Amino acid sequence: xxxxxxxxxxxxxxxxxxxxxxxxxxxxxxxxxxxxxxxxxxxxxxxxxxxxxxxxxxxxxxxxxxxxxxxxxxxxxxxxxxxxxxxxxxxxxxxxxxxxxxxxxxxxxxxxxxxxxxxxxxxxxxxxxxxxxxxxxxxxxxxxxxxxxxxxxxxxxxxxxxxxxxxxxxxxxxxxxxxxxxxxxxxxxxxxxxxxxxxxxxxxxxxxxxxxxxxxxxxxxxxxxxxxxxxxxxxxxxxxxxxxxxxxxxx
Amino acid sequence: xxxxxxxxxxxxxxxxxxxxxxxxxxxxxxxxxxxxxxxxxxxxxxxxxxxxxxxxxxxxxxxxxxxxxxxxxxxxxxxxxxxxxxxxxxxxxxxxxxxxxxxxxxxxxxxxxxxxxxxxxxxxxxxxxxxxxxxxxxxxxxxxxxxxxxxxxxxxxxxxxxxxxxxxxxxxxxxxxxxxxxxxxxxxxxxxxxxxxxxxxxxxxxxxxxxxxxxxxxxxxxxxxxxxxxxxxxxxxxxxxxxxxxxxxxxxxxxxxxxxxxxxxxxxxxxxxxxxxxxxxxxxxxxxxxxxxxxxxxxxxxxxxxxxxxxxxxxxxxxxxxxxxxxxxxxxxxxxxxxxxxxxxxxxxxxxxxxxxxxxxx
Numbered sequence: 001x002x003x004x005x006x007x008x009x010x011x012x013x014x015x016x017x018x019x020x021x022x023x024x025x026x027x028x029x030x031x032x033x034x035x036x037x038x039x040x041x042x043x044x045x046x047x048x049x050x051x052x053x054x055x056x057x058x059x060x061x062x063x064x065x066x067x068x069x070x071x072x073x074x075x076x077x078x079x080x081x082x083x084x085x086x087x088x089x090x091x092x093x094x095x096x097x098x099x100x101x102x103x104x105x106x107x108x109x110x111x112x113x114x115x116x117x118x119x120x121x122x123x124x125x126x127x128x129x130x131x132x133x134x135x136x137x138x139x140x141x142x143x144x145x146x147x148x149x150x151x152x153x154x155x156x157x158x159x160x161x162x163x164x165x166x167x168x169x170x171x172x173x174x175x176x177x178x179x180x181x182x183x184x185x186x187x188x189x190x191x192x193x194x195x196x197x198x199x200x201x202x203x204x205x206x207x208x209x210x211x212x213x214x215x216x217x218x219x220x221x222x223x224x225x226x227x228x229x230x231x232x233x234x235x236x237x238x239x240x241x242x243x244x245x246x247x248x249x250x251x
Numbered sequence: 252x253x254x255x256x257x258x259x260x261x262x263x264x265x266x267x268x269x270x271x272x273x274x275x276x277x278x279x280x281x282x283x284x285x286x287x288x289x290x291x292x293x294x295x296x297x298x299x300x301x302x303x304x305x306x307x308x309x310x311x312x313x314x315x316x317x318x319x320x321x322x323x324x325x326x327x328x329x330x331x332x333x334x335x336x337x338x339x340x341x342x343x344x345x346x347x348x349x350x351x352x353x354x355x356x357x358x359x360x361x362x363x364x365x366x367x368x369x370x371x372x373x374x375x376x377x378x379x380x381x382x383x384x385x386x387x388x389x390x391x392x393x394x395x396x397x398x399x400x401x402x403x404x405x406x407x408x409x410x411x412x413x414x415x416x417x418x419x420x421x422x423x424x425x426x427x428x429x430x431x432x433x434x435x436x437x438x439x440x441x442x443x444x445x446x447x448x449x450x451x452x453x454x455x456x457x458x459x460x461x462x463x464x465x466x467x468x469x470x471x472x473x474x475x476x477x478x479x480x481x482x483x484x485x486x487x488x489x490x491x492x493x494x495x496x497x498x499x500x501x502x503x504x505x506x507x508x509x510x511x512x513x514x515x516x517x518x519x520x521x522x523x524x525x526x527x528x529x530x531x532x533x534x535x536x537x538x539x540x541x542x543x544x545x546x547x548x549x550x551x552x553x554x555x556x557x558x559x560x561x562x563x564x565x566x567x568x569x570x571x572x573x574x575x576x577x578x579x580x581x582x583x584x585x586x587x588x589x590x591x592x593x594x595x596x597x598x599x600x601x602x603x604x605x606x607x608x609x610x611x612x613x
Contacts (some may be wrong), residue, residue, distance in 0.1 A: 075572075094593040143589070
């Protein structure tokens with residue numbers, strides 16, 4: 001059974017129709033990349049999947065692990081194993097990263113009727129993940145994304161992903177704002193996560209092929225004007241990098 | 252007792268004909284009217300109409316070496332002057348003063364290992380604390396009483412860490428604080444007040460000695476139909492003095508909160524550095540926040556800033572929590588706790604967090 005199945009999805013951002021009949025199937029353990037020109041609907045797809053207010057589905061359906069994703073509230077989607085790495089992570093002053101993640105872990109444990117992690121386990125895991133991502137463990141005491149550089153914010157998103165262990169991670173332009181070294185560290189972090197969680201899947205939204213050097217996709221899709229217009233293996237990304245999107249219009 | 256001269260500016264006009272007559276002051280001013288714009292004086296003066304024999308102040312930590320306590324005593328001339336200094340702005344003070352038969356007096360003569368804790372107070376029986384020259388002390392005001400009138404005079408080079416916590420109450424409350432800082436005295440102050448059905452706080456800080464400084468941080472949280480009115484006056488009456496205020500307020504339900512922060516800089520007070528920031532967060536569409544930062548500057552060559560904001564929780568921030576599995580109600584509480592955490596530090600921040608979230612900090 002596929003992990004995510006999007007069927008003929010139409011959705012608006014505010015009053016504006018953005019997604020126009022988008023269909024997409026992601027199997028367990030797969031990495032899919034979505035590329036496309038500005039305004040094609042990539043981020044809208046991410047927000048619709050995550051349940052962001054202001055984004056309305058007008059028709060179509062989305063099944064996540066066989067369940068109706070669109071019927072779930074945003075926090076229940078997260079508890080069910082969907083994770084969105086934001087393109088522009090918000091700053092939350094006064095709430096430490098440690099407290100934020102502890103609260104998220106507790107909420108997920110409650111939803112799954114499981115034991116929340118102990119304080120010792122939580123700190124141990126977070127320190128290990130932050131080391132792998134080259135982050136100073138002191139950041140755990142700082143406010144969520146407060147005063148972080150663009151690269152630090154993106155690394156923090158990957159840290160959260162690794163800690164919360166989602167079934168499906170949607171990475172919305174995680175490569176934007178990263179320098180070469182940070183891009184490699186983030187790419188290795190995602191790859192490491194996928195190796196440790198072979199049933200988890202990733203939906204990568206990106207403009208550039210360079211991230212795909214570090215996170216090798218099984219399928220690459222091209223999103224244009226609200227729907228998938230082309231799919232292929234990673235050579236499709238190389239073709240887009242070389243030729244842009246104009247050839248798609250030419251048919 | 253050696254102290255700096257008391258500022259004439261403190262003797263401003265009072266409100267209410269009877270009280271003006273009692274303290275012998277001229278007609279009301281715009282500043283005095285502003286002082287009572289959002290709270291009815293009658294609610295406060297009614298608090299002070301009880302029997303004359305007000306109960307004594309209750310302390311903890313007063314048996315430490317270096318602390319002298321004299322209860323139920325007549326004020327001397329200097330103390331009488333201190334007691335009368337704010338009556339102009341506070342008719343309630345005047346009323347209490349007129350009813351006063353005695354004061355409680357405490358002198359801190361050497362630096363203290365443990366904090367002094369005030370557990371019970373009554374505005375009809377003012378508490379005067381003197382922190383002697385060069386002494387360091389901590390005072391925690393945890394009084395749950397309906398009224399209180401505390402005057403602290405810091406002698407030169409003394410250091411005071413003052414914390415004030417007011418927990419929820421269904422009662423009507425009025426508390427007044429007067430803090431007088433002499434030469435090179437320093438005061439750090441933290442204050443946290445949760446809802447009361449009707450609560451009014453008047454704070455007066457007078458920097459009367461060269462080089463004295465105050466750093467004040469305050470937070471309050473009002474719910475339901477709470478009425479919470481805070482009036483802060485920081486007055487610079489000497490050169491090279493500094494003050495910094497950060498005040499964060501939260502209003503939920505149908506609560507009404509008021510903050511007025513006035514910075515006054517007297518004549519011939521160069522090189523003063525004063526700042527004030529009041530941020531307010533409304534958690535419901537029916538909550539009201541009033542804020543009025545004020546500057547009154549009578550000397551050139553000073554640095555002053557003041558500002559105020561009133562806002563709501565960001566939907567983007569709430570969605571960030573939702574996207575991590577945290578429900579909306581808990582997200583609101585955590586964001587509110589974060590708002591307080593940006594202002595308060597240490598035990599008081601933990602207390603606020605515990606009230607909001609039921610958990611302590613990491």
